[in-house]
Amino acid sequence: HRDRAYVDTPLPILSGQTLSAIHxxxxxxxPKCTNPKIGDKVxxxxxxxxxxxxMFAEMVAPEASSNPGHVYxxxxIPELAEFAKTNIDKTGYSESVTVLQSDGGLGYPEEAPYDIISVAAASKRxxxxxxxxxxxxxxLVLPLGRMFYQELVLIKRESEDEYAEKKMGGVAFVPLTGKYG
Structure with a gap:
């Protein structure tokens, strides 16, 4: 799919999944969405x-940063986790990105709390x-809704038990799988 590398459309990868459109x-x-900063944990x-x-690693852990962040x-999908890890290793991001083969809907409590949680699959809740x-x-940013149409929702944690929510517009993502899919 190299001939479509600069086309702004979802691109097929492995296991029936897609790479999100570049936009x-x-x-x-x-800045209007997650606004990643140097040192953030994602x-x-x-x-x-x-x-x-x-892309997140470029923002939170740029080369020669004195306080680099990290992306988990x-x-x-095991095949995709291996594909992502191989790509991260080949492109030199392995110091700032850790690829986990796990159910992302459960998060990764071992490294919590996070400055940014980015979900690239749609969930009903x-x-x-x-x-x-x-x-x-x-x-936290994620697509919420049903198959074929969701609302991109930005959630900011205001306090221990208060969250502010902002709708960012309509989107269409592959469904989240696992416990919360």
């Missing part, structure tokens, strides 16, 4: 090819473990 990746890492749910994790990229693993002041 969606840019929305996720934009949990990405749905590692896919590893591309989104690499979770992928439930927000997985409660992700809310619990979000740092106060942190941002």
């Amino acid at each position: 969606m990746v840019m929305i996720y890492i934009s 949990l990405e749910v749905g590692a896919g090819s590893g591309y989104n994790a690499a 990229a979770s992928e439930i 927000v997985p409660p473990p992700l809310l619990k693993q979000l740092k106060i002041g942190g941002i």
Whole structure:
């Protein structure tokens, strides 16, 4: 699919999954959405090819940073987790990205809390473990809704038990699998 590398459309990868359209990746890492900063700790749910994790790594752990952040990229499909890890290793991001083969809807409590939790698969509801693993002041972004149409929702954790929600517009993502899929 190299001939379509710069086409702004979802691209097929492995296991019937897709790489998000480039404009969606840019929305996720934009100041109006997650606004990643150097030093942030990010949990990405749905590692896919590893591309989104690499983009977050560019923002939170740039080369020669004195306080680099880290990206934990979770992928439930074993073949895709291996694909993402291979791509991360080949492109030099392995110091700032850890690829996990796990159910991302459960989060990754071992490294919580997170400044940013980015979900690249649609769910009918927000997985409660992700809310619990979000740092106060942190941002969770995910597509909420049914197959073929969802609303991109940004959730900011205001306090221990208060969250503010903002709808960012209509999107279409592959479904989240696992316990909260």
